[in-house]
Amino acid sequence: MVNVVLAGGGTAGHTSPLIATAQALLDHAGVDAVSCIGTPKGLEGRVIPEAGLELDMIPPVPLPRKVSVDLAKVPLHLADAVRRARAVLRTRRADVLVGFGGYVSMPAYLAARGAGVPVVIHEQNAVPGLANKVAARFARQVFTAFPDTPLPHAEFIGMPLRTAVRELAELDDEARTARRLAARKDFGLDADRPTLLVSGGSQGAVAINSAVIGAREQLLADGVQVLHVLGPRNVGDSRKVTDPTTGAAWLPVGYVDDMSQAYAAADLMVARSGAGTVVETAAVGLPTVYVPLPHGNGEQARNASSVVAAGGGVLVRNADLDARRLLLEVERIHDPQALAGMSRAGRGLMPSGAAQELADAIVSVATTRRSR
Template identity: 55%
Template sequence: MRVVLAGGGTGGHIEPMLALADALTRRAGLPGGPVTVTCLGTARGLETRLVPARGYDLRLIPPVPLPRRPTVDLMRVPGRVRRSVADTRALLRELQADVVVGFGGYVALPAYLAARREHVPVVVHEQNPLPGLANRIGARLAARVAVTAPGTPLPRAEHVGMPLRPALTSLDRPALRAEARAAFGLDADRPTLLVFGGSQGAASLNRAATGAADALTAAGVQVLHARGPKNTDVTVPARPAGSAPYVLVDYLERMDLAYAAADLALCRSGAVTVAELSAVGLPGAFVPLPIGNGEQRRNALPLVEAGGGLLVEDADLSPAWIGTHLLPLVTDPAALAELSRHAAAAGARDADERLADIVLAVATGARR
């Protein structure tokens, strides 16, 4: 079985793509023979680092950025699409693809169009409640359409959830807590706030958290804060004797350990982040990115309404807001336990396997 995955560009596309790749690879010993996975990407995306690091073959195609609004650059899109589709068609023939799975973004659109012309069936997975242009087009061409959020406006959408790595879906946070806190140089028994703004960090989260450092640590709350690899100017003075630790890191390679160490997260609300926190039962204070079409707010809202987190607008986030809203919460074990229970109840831990079932069913049907 030869499966081609198209999900390059951002971590929000790449992480579910790799979770599906892992699930398909685990099926290699089942009836039907081994599954060969090839990922499509471009030279400009995070996939050039993340895909090879996970052991998967990466093939590069020309990117097709899709402007959100009418601009002069929109006039160049048809030519870019034609070139990228031609290159992708050649790749699909070379790989003898049985199915193409797309996750949206500027890699997925040429993959969908190339698959249609090569008569290769398509499966679409949409991560956000509000689909992007590539997946709106892809869904019209697809044999099956899977979505993360119920009610996502795509034709024939099947709710499966967000594919996540087994390291997260099988995470036992209480069992790993002592090891995780020790790995980051945190104390074993203090309440712990995790702060992160995605792979590159977030300026507003950095400012608010470091501004609240004195209040948090003086109250006995320790902080694990991923500032982003380019934000080396974000610093916190050494804590006074007796204060809780404030640990600044550039990037969190082991999110499973970070989630196990934490009692509460302050973070953006990308689709993958929201799905990960709910899957592991970690409550979050979500700060939607204040640009775009409002998808990050839509991502977080169902979990917040289910009682698994808080929502604060980027403009309202400040050291004072942290002191007023997060400090009392992170020091209240009963309130945290209630939030955690609701977060875990809203999570989906088997989306990778459910999506793998769909993909293999489509590929098997096409072979008949």
């Protein structure tokens, strides 16, 4: 029986696969204890305890993007965080450290290396983060969510998925149809009407929201109902709009707690291409128009590239998205054969069993250490 410590946080892109993996580990016969390391700066302080997992905190060590006094303080802050992380590994009697990226990962990796604890990495993005780039050089095993992530000795296994998403991905066609009808009913949507799901992520996306609002009248006139996740800050006093002729409705919501239910209801999605969204939509076979965030290092466009190349989705640049372009892309919702082909392509590319596969690998690494 082994003790596993997982490190990752900052955003849902890191915490969701961490939690999915932790849940798989807790169900594993070879595991005695699972705990997590995070920082007060990230989302992990809320979502990890809510998932019923133990969480130890260490100080965050953000890396300033410009030369400054803060940059000069990084070595001191890093040394303190490494010391604190090493104390956690010792207290938890860690047999293996599993890293998912974020501010917490670098000190946790360095602490594990210094303490002789083997490291396993899972990288969620097609463009790897700095901590995972560094630690991949000495990690025992490296796994990725995308097939073309440039990390040494990496093995593509897909993204550890939340249980509800994994179960949806594994449904057969008959069960999927029944789930679609039930999900639409739960949202108050027409069970038999073409359904577009729109989401710009947990906070919404202005460009996507604006394009959909601009195209709304024509979408409804064309008989397409829209489940629009605007984001909590953007929903305001928005109310349901129904076309008096076709009966198609635009349903605005601020947030959806269970996105698997929204995926199940939809025929087509328009979304940002964060790693979690790309993998989940592909795995459940939901054809998607990806609109990458135009900032950062281009990772969102890279995230979508393998799914787009396989035919499971299409890519539209943020600068090119307006009401006219959105209507053009959504026309495929009226072509069931085209949607079915996209669905098969996505499901064929992204495996749904990554959490269990990663858990098995983690236990194998930890068991090997104990047997020495």
